[in-house]
Amino acid sequence: xxxxxxxxxxxxxxxxxxxxxxxxxxxxxxxxxxxxxxxxxxxxxxxxxxxxxxxxxxxxxxxxxxxxxxxxxxxxxxxxxxxxxxxxxxxxxxxxxxxxxxxxxxxxxxxxxxxxxxxxxxxxxxxxxxxxxxxxxxxxxxxxxxxxxxxxxxxxxxxxxxxxxxxxxxxxxxxxxxxxxxxxxxxxxxxxxxxxxxxxxxxxxxxxxxxxxxxxxxxxxxxxxxxxxxxxxxxxxxxxxxxxxxxxxxxxxxxxxxxxxxxxxxxxxxxxxxxxxxxxxxxxxxxxxxxxxxxxxxxxxxxxxxx
Amino acid sequence: xxxxxxxxxxxxxxxxxxxxxxxxxxxxxxxxxxxxxxxxxxxxxxxxxxxxxxxxxxxxxxxxxxxxxxxxxxxxxxxxxxxxxxxxxxxxxxxxxxxxxxxxxxxxxxxxxxxxxxxxxxxxxxxxxxxxxxxxxxxxxxxxxxxxxxxxxxxxxxxxxxxxxxxxxxxxxxx
Numbered sequence: 424x425x426x427x428x429x430x431x432x433x434x435x436x437x438x439x440x441x442x443x444x445x446x447x448x449x450x451x452x453x454x455x456x457x458x459x460x461x462x463x464x465x466x467x468x469x470x471x472x473x474x475x476x477x478x479x480x481x482x483x484x485x486x487x488x489x490x491x492x493x494x495x496x497x498x499x500x501x502x503x504x505x506x507x508x509x510x511x512x513x514x515x516x517x518x519x520x521x522x523x524x525x526x527x528x529x530x531x532x533x534x535x536x537x538x539x540x541x542x543x544x545x546x547x548x549x550x551x552x553x554x555x556x557x558x559x560x561x562x563x564x565x566x567x568x569x570x571x572x573x574x575x576x577x578x579x580x581x582x583x584x585x586x587x588x589x590x591x592x593x594x595x596x597x598x599x600x601x602x603x604x605x606x607x608x609x610x611x612x613x614x615x616x617x618x619x620x621x622x623x624x625x626x627x628x629x630x631x632x633x634x635x636x637x638x639x640x641x642x643x644x645x646x647x648x649x650x651x652x653x654x655x656x657x658x659x660x661x662x663x664x665x666x667x668x669x670x671x672x673x674x675x676x677x678x679x680x681x682x683x684x685x686x687x688x689x690x691x692x693x694x695x696x697x698x699x700x701x702x703x704x705x706x707x708x709x710x711x712x713x714x715x716x717x718x719x720x721x722x723x724x725x726x727x728x729x730x
Numbered sequence: 731x732x733x734x735x736x737x738x739x740x741x742x743x744x745x746x747x748x749x750x751x752x753x754x755x756x757x758x759x760x761x762x763x764x765x766x767x768x769x770x771x772x773x774x775x776x777x778x779x780x781x782x783x784x785x786x787x788x789x790x791x792x793x794x795x796x797x798x799x800x801x802x803x804x805x806x807x808x809x810x811x812x813x814x815x816x817x818x819x820x821x822x823x824x825x826x827x828x829x830x831x832x833x834x835x836x837x838x839x840x841x842x843x844x845x846x847x848x849x850x851x852x853x854x855x856x857x858x859x860x861x862x863x864x865x866x867x868x869x870x871x872x873x874x875x876x877x878x879x880x881x882x883x884x885x886x887x888x889x890x891x892x893x894x895x896x897x898x899x900x901x902x903x904x905x
Contacts, residue, residue: 502889506881513885516789520818575854591819595788597854598821598905602880605857612858664853675858 462527468586468654474529475548475645476655477589478538479703480577481521482549485539486711487570488514489718490557499560506606510567513599520592527588540722544712545705552635554702554711561614561621562628568607569632569682572668573639575600576661585653608672615676622677629682636683639665641695643703738773741809745779746771748807755795756884759834762796766826769817778811779804786822786905787885824886824905841865841875841890841901865901867892877901 464470491511498504519535526533552570557563578600581593614625640662649655666683673682700706721728749771750763762768762783769782781800785793797814804812824843827835832842844864849855865875872894879889882900890901 502879502881505883506879509881509885512789512791513787514789516785516787520788579852579854587819591821592788595785595818595821599787601854602903604854606880608856608858609860668853668856671856672858 462588464528465585465587465654468652469648470528470530472645472649473586473589473654474525476649477521477525477528479548479643479645481518481525481538482547483553483570483574484514484521485518486547486549486714487553487566488512488518489714490553490555491563491567493557494563503560507563510603510606513596513603517592517596517599521589524586524588524592536722540719541726544707544715547705547707547711547715548703549707549711550635550638551696551702551707551711552632552639554707554714555632555635556710558628558631559624561624562631564607564610564614565625565628566632567603568611568672569636569639569665569669571600571604571607573658573661573665575604576664576668577656577658580656580661583653584655589654604668611672612676615678625676626678626680629678629680637695638702641701641703643701645703742771742773742779744807745773745804745809748803748809749779749781749800752796752799752803755792755799756886757835757840759838759840760827760831762800764828764831764834766824766828766831767796767822774813776811778813779809781812781814782817783814784817784822790885792884822905824902827902835902836868839868839899840887841868841899843902843904846904863890863901865890867895867897868899869897870895875899 464473488511491507491514494507495504498507518539522535522538526535526538552566555566557566575597578593578596582590582597584590584593611625614621616622640659642657642659646655646657650657662683666681669682673680695701696706698704749768750761752762752768754760754762754765754767757765765786767783767786769784770780771782772780774780781804783793783796783800793816800814801812823846825846827842835842860877863875863877864873866873867875870892872892874893875890876893877888878891878898880903882889886902886905888901888903889898891898
């Protein structure tokens with residue numbers, strides 16, 4: 424039972440292991456599934472590819488969550504600080520589930536903590552859009568708008584994945600991502616229709632991110648193979664839907680340049696990076712190295728810490 | 731032997747009662763059953779009480795506390811072997827909050843959710859205007875309320891304001 428006060432809640436007996444400690448003590452979010460009834464990868468889904476795919480989607484969420492919480496104590500208003508932290512928390516939850524699934528599928532038995540804290544930057548598979556620095560609030564909103572729109576379109580389709588665990592994670596994430604996208608879209612309108620300065624900053628933020636957008640729609644060989652088994656989404660399939668949603672927001676916000684192009688003229692997505700520059704294959708910039716150094720430093724210094 | 735007896739039909743009913751009475755760590759006016767996160771209490775073949783819970787949101791940090799509180803409550807009720815598992819599918823809906831839970835929320839100044847949106851298959855529609863809310867002010871009962879922020883103190887709550895009495899209040903989001 425929870426106590427009536429925070430003190431009671433802390434003081435009461437807990438029968439679990441050490442709690443709230445760093446890197447240990449948190450039970451895996453997919454914990455307790457009876458063996459063989461929920462965690463087994465379906466026989467016709469290639470487990471190695473599934474593990475990599477879960478890392479891609481999990482790392483996107485983990486890295487962007489870490490970026491968003493950088494706004495704590497720095498956001499323009501308390502409500503926005505709470506909103507950005509809540510969005511980060513949703514993404515962190517999605518990341519925990521996806522990394523746990525990756526560890527189950529790859530056969531190494533690594534848990535979410537091992538994957539989050541003990542992989543080096545070259546082993547991270549997030550798109551580079553997720554790791555780019557926040558910039559100002561305008562650029563942060565621009566990134567969130569594109570990312571949430573893209574991820575929502577992917578997750579809507581992924582809810583029908585041949586991997587039942589991935590399907591369940593995606594179905595749950597859809598509701599969350601719809602809130603994230605609406606939040607970013609409504610701020611896009613406020614900034615776009617606000618002052619000359621807010622309009623200028625939003626436009627500059629979108630322009631700065633543009634070189635990173637092609638990667639969102641480039642089909643990785645792992646995605647291609649898994650899609651053949653009904654387990655993954657080929658991201659090029661969501662381009663039309665994403666472009667249409669962004670165009671709807673863009674026109675409502677009074678922005679001059681299409682973010683991805685209109686669905687009517689359907690221009691191709693920006694060119695994807697070469698394989699050597701793909702975040703999906705571990706190519707990242709110095710910004711991710713710095714982000715991970717901060718995120719991982721305590722866990723690596725005190726790998727068994729509990730308190 | 732003992733555990734088998736305890737998880738027989740009468741024992742299982744007691745286990746369900748004990749689990750259903752555990753309160754939510756963030757919304758302590760609600761039991762886990764009221765909130766709709768308690769998805770099942772069963773007895774495994776080996777006599778273990780197996781409790782299934784579902785998170786409201788993927789990142790809900792209260793899940794760990796719920797798990798511990800369930801284990802503690804079931805131990806206190808005499809069940810020594812307890813396992814709590816997380817189920818993700820179907821995803822939690824605010825429609826699962828019971829009538830008793832809705833009353834308890836309102837009595838504690840938190841406006842209960844309206845019906846969850848029914849989405850057709852296909853793309854999720856974009857909302858470009860702040861949501862018009864049907865929530866009633868838990869302080870004065872006015873229906874003239876507006877959303878201040880869709881993100882509140884916990885993932886499941888939004889912040890609203892009453893335009894009649896000017897008081898802010900929390901609202902459990904429809905999902």
